[in-house]
Amino acid sequence: MEIKSCVKIRKEWDIVSARQMGREMAKELGFGTVDQARIATAISELARNIYLYAEDGQIDYEVITEVNRRGIKITAHDNGPGIEDLGRVMEDGYSTSGGLGAGLPGVKRLMNHFDLQSEPGKGTTVTAIKWVR
Amino acid sequence: MPEVLRRIVLEHSDEVAAKWLKEIAEKRKGDYTSSISTELYESTNREFVNNIFASIDHPDEIAKLDAFAERIINLGWPLSYITDGLQSFRRVTIDFILTESSSVETVEFSKILTVVDDWVEPIIKQLVNQYSGNWEHTVSLQRLALQELSAPLIPVMENITIMPLIGTIDTERAKQIMENLLEGVMKHNSEVVLMDITGVPVVDTMVAHHIIQAAEAVRLIGATCILVGIRPEIAQTIVNLGIDLSNFPTKSSLRKGFQSALEITNREIVNLDNSTNDMTDILDSLK
Numbered sequence: 483m484e485i486k487s488c489v490k491i492r493k494e495w496d497i498v499s500a501r502q503m504g505r506e507m508a509k510e511l512g513f514g515t516v517d518q519a520r521i522a523t524a525i526s527e528l529a530r531n532i533y534l535y536a537e538d539g540q541i542d543y544e545v546i547t548e549v550n551r552r553g554i555k556i557t558a559h560d561n562g563p564g565i566e567d568l569g570r571v572m573e574d575g576y577s578t579s580g581g582l583g584a585g586l587p588g589v590k591r592l593m594n595h596f597d598l599q600s601e602p603g604k605g606t607t608v609t610a611i612k613w614v615r
Numbered sequence: 616m617p618e619v620l621r622r623i624v625l626e627h628s629d630e631v632a633a634k635w636l637k638e639i640a641e642k643r644k645g646d647y648t649s650s651i652s653t654e655l656y657e658s659t660n661r662e663f664v665n666n667i668f669a670s671i672d673h674p675d676e677i678a679k680l681d682a683f684a685e686r687i688i689n690l691g692w693p694l695s696y697i698t699d700g701l702q703s704f705r706r707v708t709i710d711f712i713l714t715e716s717s718s719v720e721t722v723e724f725s726k727i728l729t730v731v732d733d734w735v736e737p738i739i740k741q742l743v744n745q746y747s748g749n750w751e752h753t754v755s756l757q758r759l760a761l762q763e764l765s766a767p768l769i770p771v772m773e774n775i776t777i778m779p780l781i782g783t784i785d786t787e788r789a790k791q792i793m794e795n796l797l798e799g800v801m802k803h804n805s806e807v808v809l810m811d812i813t814g815v816p817v818v819d820t821m822v823a824h825h826i827i828q829a830a831e832a833v834r835l836i837g838a839t840c841i842l843v844g845i846r847p848e849i850a851q852t853i854v855n856l857g858i859d860l861s862n863f864p865t866k867s868s869l870r871k872g873f874q875s876a877l878e879i880t881n882r883e884i885v886n887l888d889n890s891t892n893d894m895t896d897i898l899d900s901l902k
Contacts, residue, residue: 494785501817519817519848520855526819527856574857582827584820588856 488542489529491560497529500541507543508554512614520592521554521612527585528558528608534579536562536606546611553594553613561605568600620730621671623715624708632664635707639700651692659687663700670738677741684745697742705735766792768799774806775876777869781814789825796829800838807876808833811869813844823858830863839879841865843872 487507489500504525508518525541532539539560546555570576572590577583586608590596595611624631639660666683669676687697712727765788769777776799780792800808810829815822830840842865845853853860866872877883 498783498785516848516851519852522817523819523852523856526817526821530819530821582820582824582858584823584856584858588820588858591855591857592852 486542486544488540490538490540491529491532492538494533497526497533500529501525504541504543504554504556507545508612511545511552511554513554513612514615517612517615521556524589524592524610524612525556525558527589528556528610531585531606531608532558532560532562536560538562539605551613553611556593556610556612557607559605559607564602564604564606565598565600566602568598572598620712620727623712624671625668627711627715628668631708631711632661632668634711635664635704636660638703638707642699642703651690655690659690660700664704667701667704667735667738671734680738680741681745684742688746688749694743694746697746698739701735701739701742705731708735762791766795768795768803770799770803770805771873774804774880775809775873776800776803776805776807777809777811777873779811779814782816784815784822784825786821789822789829792825793829793832796840797832797836800833800836805838807879808838808840809843809869809872809876810840811844811872812842812849813846813869815849818849818853820856820858823853823856823860827858827860827862834863839864841872841875843867843869 487503489503490496491500501522505518505522508521513521529541532541539558539562542555542557542559544555544557546553565571571586573583574587575583577585586598589608589610593610593612595609597609598606599608600606636657643656662683666680669679684697708731709727712731713724716723716727764781766778766780769779771777778792778796778799784792796808796810799805810826812818812826818826826842830842833840840863842860842863845865845867864875866875874884
């Protein structure tokens with residue numbers, strides 16, 4: 483069973499609808515309140531990155547089912563400027579916008595699986611999965 | 616509008632209207648408007664078509680159309696009622712004129728199209744404008760209402776102030792929080808400010824960053840900012856994100872925060888029960 487949906491990120495308020503959608507889905511999947519907060523926060527970070535750096539992109543939600551576990555897969559992709567140094571953005575405290583620099587490494591810690599693909603000038607795709615415990 | 620076409624349209628206005636009403640009624644099946652009572656729907660349609668015909672002779676008389684649009688908006692009918700209605704009206708009218716007129720030459724045909732367009736387009740434009748104006752008005756009112764709610768500052772007692780935050784914090788609001796906070800600290804001469812985030816659904820790095828900046832600014836003007844209302848799940852996400860909040864005090868609830876605020880300002884809450892007990896003791900001993 484695969485349920486797929488998406489939210490486009492163009493304005494700051496789209497971030498709110500993106501994470502509300504994620505929270506709804508997480509609730510339906512049976513995540514606890516702490517994990518719901520983690521997922522919503524992770525989506526918030528990813529959506530904000532799209533809004534801040536790429537200006538236009540979208541977040542996809544997918545329910546994934548394996549033999550003995552279920553989870554939510556969040557994919558954030560954009561056609562923005564891309565990331566120059568993939569190693570550095572995963573360092574805590576590195577930010578090009580004067581923020582805290584905890585966004586991407588934070589998402590990695592909030593979720594179970596994390597994957598970052600980016601090419602300068604072509605865009606960025608972040609995939610993150612959280613399994614229901 | 617050329618006299619010939621005008622005559623055709625006006626003389627047969629009943630037929631055109633009847634055709635249009637039929638088409639609209641056909642469209643309505645399984646539509647958004649199906650919950651509206653048939654009576655109301657039909658009378659509105661008739662009013663609509665009368666307004667359209669009236670605009671042939673008085674294209675500048677917009678008051679009637681405005682009133683009609685206002686009524687539709689108040690009824691809560693969708694904009695597509697008006698746009699769909701006028702599109703099919705255009706189609707019906709062109710069809711009718713073509714069947715009535717004898718010559719169907721290309722030049723004539725395109726002339727008819729232009730004439731009908733010139734007639735219907737301004738009506739569409741006017742009604743759509745009125746609709747969007749109405750929406751913009753609603754949105755701006757709501758924005759204003761939201762702004763009023765966004766960063767209230769409550770002086771609870773001398774030197775202690777509380778700022779309860781409820782709902783999502785975006786960049787605009789973060790700015791207001793900072794401004795109101797600093798202004799309020801100066802105005803109320805506060806020593807301690809309690810920032811309550813019980814009602815903030817998600818604390819991500821941006822929100823945390825703004826909170827940290829606001830607390831730092833409060834510290835610079837000589838007051839203490841205590842962050843209260845950190846729910847357990849928010850505490851865990853903050854730790855996961857790796858946000859360092861060790862530089863300023865935090866408490867789980869407003870109550871605990873208020874207690875430490877009292878400690879900072881060298882005060883405490885005294886239970887009056889004890890003193891009344893003492894009084895009764897004294898009175899008892901006097902007996």
